[in-house]
Amino acid sequence: MAAKHVIDPITRIEGHLRIEIEVDETNNVVEEAASSSTAFRGFENIMRGRDPKDVGMFAQRICGVCTFHHYERGVEATEDAFGVTLPPNARMLRNLIWAAQAINDHTTHFYQLHAMDWFDVVSALDADPVAATEIAHQFHRTPYNASESHYTQVAERLLAFVQSGQLGPFAGGYWGHPKYRLSPEENLIIASHYLDNLAVQRMSAKASAIFGGKNPHPQSLIVGGMTSARDALDAHRIAEYQFLIQKSADFVERAYLPDLELIARRYRTEALAGEGGGLRNYMSFGAMSLDERPWDQRAHFLPAGLVLDRDLSTVHDVDPMKIAEEVAHAWYDYEGGETALHPLDGQTNPNYEGLNEDGTLKTEGGYSWIKSPRYDGQPVEVGPLARLIVAYAAGDEKVQTVMDDFTDTIGVPFDFWYSTVGRTVARGLETKIIADYVPELVTNLTQNVASGDDRFFNRYEPKDGPGWAMGEAPRGSLSHWLTIENGSVANYQAVVPSTWNASPKDGREQRGAYEAALVTQPMSDPERPLEVVRTIHSFDPCLACAVHVLNRDGEEIARFEVEV
Amino acid sequence: MTTARRHAGPDPTHHDLEARTQEHYEWLAAEADKNLDRLEAQDPVHDVTLDDVLKRRGLSRRDFLKMSAVMTATLGLPPMFDLRVARAQEVATRLPVIWQELQSCSGNSMALIRNANPGTDELLLDLISLEYAEILMAPSGQAAEDVLADAIERYDGQYIAVFEGSVPVAEDGGYLTIGPTGETGVHKVEHISRHAAAVIAAGTCSAYGGIPAARPNPTTAMGVADFLGQRGIGTPVVNLPACPVSSTNVVGTILEYAMFGRLPSLDAYGRPLWAYQDRIHDKCERRGHFDAGEFVEGWTDIEGLKAGLCLFKVGCKGPMAYNNCGVVRYNEGASWPIMAGHGCIGCSEPGFWDTLTPFEVPLAGRVYSTPFGTDADADTIGTVALGAAAAGVAIHAGATALKAATESRSDAKKEQ
Numbered sequence: 001m002a003a004k005h006v007i008d009p010i011t012r013i014e015g016h017l018r019i020e021i022e023v024d025e026t027n028n029v030v031e032e033a034a035s036s037s038t039a040f041r042g043f044e045n046i047m048r049g050r051d052p053k054d055v056g057m058f059a060q061r062i063c064g065v066c067t068f069h070h071y072e073r074g075v076e077a078t079e080d081a082f083g084v085t086l087p088p089n090a091r092m093l094r095n096l097i098w099a100a101q102a103i104n105d106h107t108t109h110f111y112q113l114h115a116m117d118w119f120d121v122v123s124a125l126d127a128d129p130v131a132a133t134e135i136a137h138q139f140h141r142t143p144y145n146a147s148e149s150h151y152t153q154v155a156e157r158l159l160a161f162v163q164s165g166q167l168g169p170f171a172g173g174y175w176g177h178p179k180y181r182l183s184p185e186e187n188l189i190i191a192s193h194y195l196d197n198l199a200v201q202r203m204s205a206k207a208s209a210i211f212g213g214k215n216p217h218p219q220s221l222i223v224g225g226m227t228s229a230r231d232a233l234d235a236h237r238i239a240e241y242q243f244l245i246q247k248s249a250d251f252v253e254r255a256y257l258p259d260l261e262l263i264a265r266r267y268r269t270e271a272l273a274g275e276g277g278g279l280r281n282y283m284s285f286g287a288m289s290l291d292e293r294p295w296d297q298r299a300h301f302l303p304a305g306l307v308l309d310r311d312l313s314t315v316h317d318v319d320p321m322k323i324a325e326e327v328a329h330a331w332y333d334y335e336g337g338e339t340a341l342h343p344l345d346g347q348t349n350p351n352y353e354g355l356n357e358d359g360t361l362k363t364e365g366g367y368s369w370i371k372s373p374r375y376d377g378q379p380v381e382v383g384p385l386a387r388l389i390v391a392y393a394a395g396d397e398k399v400q401t402v403m404d405d406f407t408d409t410i411g412v413p414f415d416f417w418y419s420t421v422g423r424t425v426a427r428g429l430e431t432k433i434i435a436d437y438v439p440e441l442v443t444n445l446t447q448n449v450a451s452g453d454d455r456f457f458n459r460y461e462p463k464d465g466p467g468w469a470m471g472e473a474p475r476g477s478l479s480h481w482l483t484i485e486n487g488s489v490a491n492y493q494a495v496v497p498s499t500w501n502a503s504p505k506d507g508r509e510q511r512g513a514y515e516a517a518l519v520t521q522p523m524s525d526p527e528r529p530l531e532v533v534r535t536i537h538s539f540d541p542c543l544a545c546a547v548h549v550l551n552r553d554g555e556e557i558a559r560f561e562v563e564v
Numbered sequence: 565m566t567t568a569r570r571h572a573g574p575d576p577t578h579h580d581l582e583a584r585t586q587e588h589y590e591w592l593a594a595e596a597d598k599n600l601d602r603l604e605a606q607d608p609v610h611d612v613t614l615d616d617v618l619k620r621r622g623l624s625r626r627d628f629l630k631m632s633a634v635m636t637a638t639l640g641l642p643p644m645f646d647l648r649v650a651r652a653q654e655v656a657t658r659l660p661v662i663w664q665e666l667q668s669c670s671g672n673s674m675a676l677i678r679n680a681n682p683g684t685d686e687l688l689l690d691l692i693s694l695e696y697a698e699i700l701m702a703p704s705g706q707a708a709e710d711v712l713a714d715a716i717e718r719y720d721g722q723y724i725a726v727f728e729g730s731v732p733v734a735e736d737g738g739y740l741t742i743g744p745t746g747e748t749g750v751h752k753v754e755h756i757s758r759h760a761a762a763v764i765a766a767g768t769c770s771a772y773g774g775i776p777a778a779r780p781n782p783t784t785a786m787g788v789a790d791f792l793g794q795r796g797i798g799t800p801v802v803n804l805p806a807c808p809v810s811s812t813n814v815v816g817t818i819l820e821y822a823m824f825g826r827l828p829s830l831d832a833y834g835r836p837l838w839a840y841q842d843r844i845h846d847k848c849e850r851r852g853h854f855d856a857g858e859f860v861e862g863w864t865d866i867e868g869l870k871a872g873l874c875l876f877k878v879g880c881k882g883p884m885a886y887n888n889c890g891v892v893r894y895n896e897g898a899s900w901p902i903m904a905g906h907g908c909i910g911c912s913e914p915g916f917w918d919t920l921t922p923f924e925v926p927l928a929g930r931v932y933s934t935p936f937g938t939d940a941d942a943d944t945i946g947t948v949a950l951g952a953a954a955a956g957v958a959i960h961a962g963a964t965a966l967k968a969a970t971e972s973r974s975d976a977k978k979e980q
Contacts, residue, residue, distance in 0.1 A: 006705065007705035008705055008742070008743055008744050008746075009698055009704065009705070009708055009709075009742050009743060010705070011699070011701050011702075011704045012699065012700065012702075012704075014669070014670040014699075015665075015668075015670065016665070016740065016742055038740065038741045039667060039739065039741075040732070040739040040740070040783060041667050041732075041739075041775070041776040041782075041783060042776065042782025045780055045782045046775065046778045046780070046781075046782065046917075049779075050921065050922075051921065051922035051924075053923070053924055054921055054922055054923050057923055058775065058917070061671075061774075061807065062669065063669050063670070063671075064668075064669035064670045064671020064672065064673070064674050064808055065669075065670050067671060067674070108677075112700060113699070116702045121702075157689060161689050164658070166658055166660070166693035168688055168689075168693050168695065169688065169697065169700040169701045169702060170702055171695070171701070171703070171711050171714075172701070172702065172708065172710060172711040173703050173707075174703065174707070175702075198677065198685045198688075199684075199685065201677070201678070202678050202896065205678050206895040206896055206898045209894055209895035210899060211904070213899050213900060213901040213903065213904030213906055214893075214894035214895060214898075214899060214901060214904075215678070215894070215895055216671040216675055217671055217807055217808055218904075219901035219909065220901070220904040220905060222863060222906070222924070224863065225863060227863070227869065227904060227905035227906040227907075228904040228905050228906075229869045230870050230872055230905060231899070231903075231904065231905075240898075352735075352738070359744065359745045359746045454866055454870070455866070456866065457863040457864060457866075459864060528707070529704070529705065
């Protein structure tokens with residue numbers, strides 16, 4: 001006998017997400033899961049008729065957490081349509097913003113959006129600050145803000161806060177849940193970093209704003225280039241960027257990574273049991289473009305590719321034509337009995353079927369505003385873990401070293417990565433890999449500028465036709481597709497990370513990444529679904545992204561004809 | 565709107581300085597007493613008494629009064645405030661804030677957590693009580709719903725409701741549902757606002773509808789103030805537009821209420837004057853170049869970009885936009901769009917996605933319509949020749965006159 005549990009809203013994410021689980025009452029194991037998006041804005045309609053040069057600015061408002069990435073991809077889609085590439089300075093500036101944003105995104109996600117799934121703030125109140133200092137030193141030679149006086153101050157501050165009776169964001173948490181595995185001292189260490197990062201994350205955001213004008217929603221990208229030339233030619237601004245990233249990287253090194261090691265050790269059993277592992281296919285479109293060649297020939301900082309069935313011996317090329325979106329369990333219909341359509345041929349005919357009388361999802365039919373994107377008919381996971389697995393399989397040495405060092409330290413096999421814990425650790429390791437690369441990005445810029453190159457913009461002639469762009473955002477694979485007619489946007493489509501991961505079942509009843517990761521999860525108390533929330537957060541959901549592409553009135557959408 | 569546009573105070577025409585000072589202190593003391601009476605009349609929000617707190621810190625009541633006297637002096641107030649400061653500490657409850665996301669991108673939440681001085685930790689632990697905020701709160705699902713219901717009941721009529729994102733009213737609100745029972749966003753806004761002391765619409769979407777309300781507005785998205793007006797809910801609303809909102813403006817507005825117990829004076833579009841009274845153009849660091857007729861002529865004009873010339877010709881909407889971006893900038897003063905060479909897109913103005921686009925096209929040379937309306941002033945703006953310095957003067961005069969006109973119209977309306 002299974003009991004249904006509705007978890008809505010899922011908090012500490014971007015946007016509005018519902019998860020429904022069916023739990024076997026005899027053993028408290030999740031038998032079935034449904035992921036549903038419950039909000040809609042209609043971006044696709046809003047994009048139509050606009051100046052193609054403006055689409056990046058519009059697209060950026062898809063999401064304020066993945067800020068910049070939709071801006072960049074939207075601008076790139078128009079650049080592709082116009083046939084314009086970037087001068088080196090402009091490419092480097094975009095990558096500097098990409099790196100700062102990724103560092104900001106990952107650290108903010110871990111501490112502010114995810115950490116409370118791992119540490120128990122109430123337990124931290126019982127910690128002995130002296131013991132906490134000793135533990136912190138077991139995980140790093142010079143741990144971040146780990147003095148006895150600092151821990152004492154944090155503990156007193158938290159105690160005063162709790163005793164005030166106004167618990168703010170901590171109210172109603174699953175405190176004392178049996179699946180919290182850390183000791184009071186260990187909880188205090190992460191609680192302390194939770195507070196530290198509220199200040200530290202400002203630095204990476206500020207770094208991105210130096211060349212982006214502001215963050216969230218930077219404003220310095222234009223079709224064909226960048227406007228922040230004056231900042232990029234100013235040694236003081238470049239140094240400011242570099243030092244802000246350096247300080248952020250220092251926190252990653254001395255707080256974030258040690259905390260992940262602590263979590264990996266204490267939650268090792270869950271990891272080795274494969275809890276939250278889910279799908280067996282991992283995809284990346286390539287992170288940070290390093291040259292101006294067409295996408296399929298381009299070098300990326302982290303490579304594009306596809307690993308199927310966790311077989312690391314082969315990395316498959318990603319073929320953009322094999323992407324298709326299904327609507328069997330989404331609130332849409334396709335005309336002519338089609339079951340799967342390439343985004344270029346996409347239709348969006350809404351068919352809202354509503355909820356059951358008790359407010360639950362009608363999972364036998366449509367149950368989400370998100371479509372089900374599939375690659376060659378298969379569901380795939382995207383995100384930091386997918387990027388690292390693809391890079392590892394592709395023989396990327398920097399990624400192999402960091403991943404192997406981590407599993408060697410903990411003493412676990414590679415299968416460790418195929419879990420909720422693995423997904424969370426992978427995000428942190430990627431943060432380090434990106435931060436380590438920043439000095440080289442900065443040097444590339446300073447050397448190019450020193451060589452006398454002050455170009456930040458390439459001329460173009462606007463033209464009609466299709467354009468598309470593929471690449472990686474922190475949360476995973478992001479592609480934007482548009483067609484231009486009579487100088488205006490005729491159609492706009494985006495297939496985004498959380499659409500891949502949060503999708504409902506497809507026509508063959510294959511689950512999306514969230515759903516697959518929840519099924520078989522043992523629960524200690526379905527009324528306090530800590531395990532579910534932890535696994536969902538490990539994907540870093542971004543729901544506004546996932547549901548921006550919908551068109552409510554179902555009118556005919558112009559079709560793409562594009563050679564890719 | 566019940567907010568007074570000008571705060572009452574001592575008669576500024578009084579010429580005797582000493583008497584004026586005394587009069588000012590007496591007025592301030594009376595204001596403080598009123599606020600303290602109000603706070604003391606509230607139900608206690610927690611079971612911990614001042615004595616508990618003092619005991620925990622190893623202090624006697626005498627010590628506490630001494631400390632209050634020191635703090636009074638630190639604040640530069642005369643001894644008559646000693647007991648009032650002590651009283652304020654005794655009743656101090658951090659201001660309850662409920663932050664509800666609607667049709668949003670969470671960009672305003674992200675902006676908030678990037679505020680400095682106070683940083684987010686001070687804000688959360690010391691200054692306000694963020695009772696409900698989906699982006700930060702520990703619980704999900706029913707536990708999160710319970711936290712919200714509890715906060716609304718506990719602080720009925722006392723909390724600040726902050727909304728982020730627009731309200732979709734089409735399809736009976738079906739384009740946004742939140743919570744285990746599938747409650748609509750429409751219902752959430754009604755319920756939370758009805759029980760709030762005041763509402764802050766953070767960001768352009770919640771202030772004016774923003775991008776979801778841009779043509780063709782597929783979900784009939786509305787700003788919160790318009791929505792509440794339609795539903796006859798009279799809770800005062802402060803609009804804090806920009807995409808996303810400047811954290812300085814949202815924290816400043818919350819703190820103004822927390823410290824002084826009042827809302828700021830507003831302009832015709834419901835924006836606080838302290839933040840939005842100046843045009844971007846008037847406080848722009850590149851204004852000198854505009855007046856001198858020195859423009860970035862196009863994106864290939866690298867020398868113009870390097871020299872930081874005026875961005876009007878590459879589409880800057882600074883002459884049409886009101887906010888303090890140029891003064892406080894973003895991300896701890898790191899930059900702002902004009903500093904980054906892009907130009908302003910006018911993101912604090914109602915309807916800017918439709919009226920101020922295409923972003924790279926200067927406003928001169930086409931008719932500038934809505935949200936100000938196509939009146940004579942707007943025509944002046946629309947028909948000035950592009951490029952001549954004289955055009956700039958016309959634009960300046962036109963927009964300023966326009967602003968004055970809308971404000972005086974709005975004032976007249978309020979006084980009726």
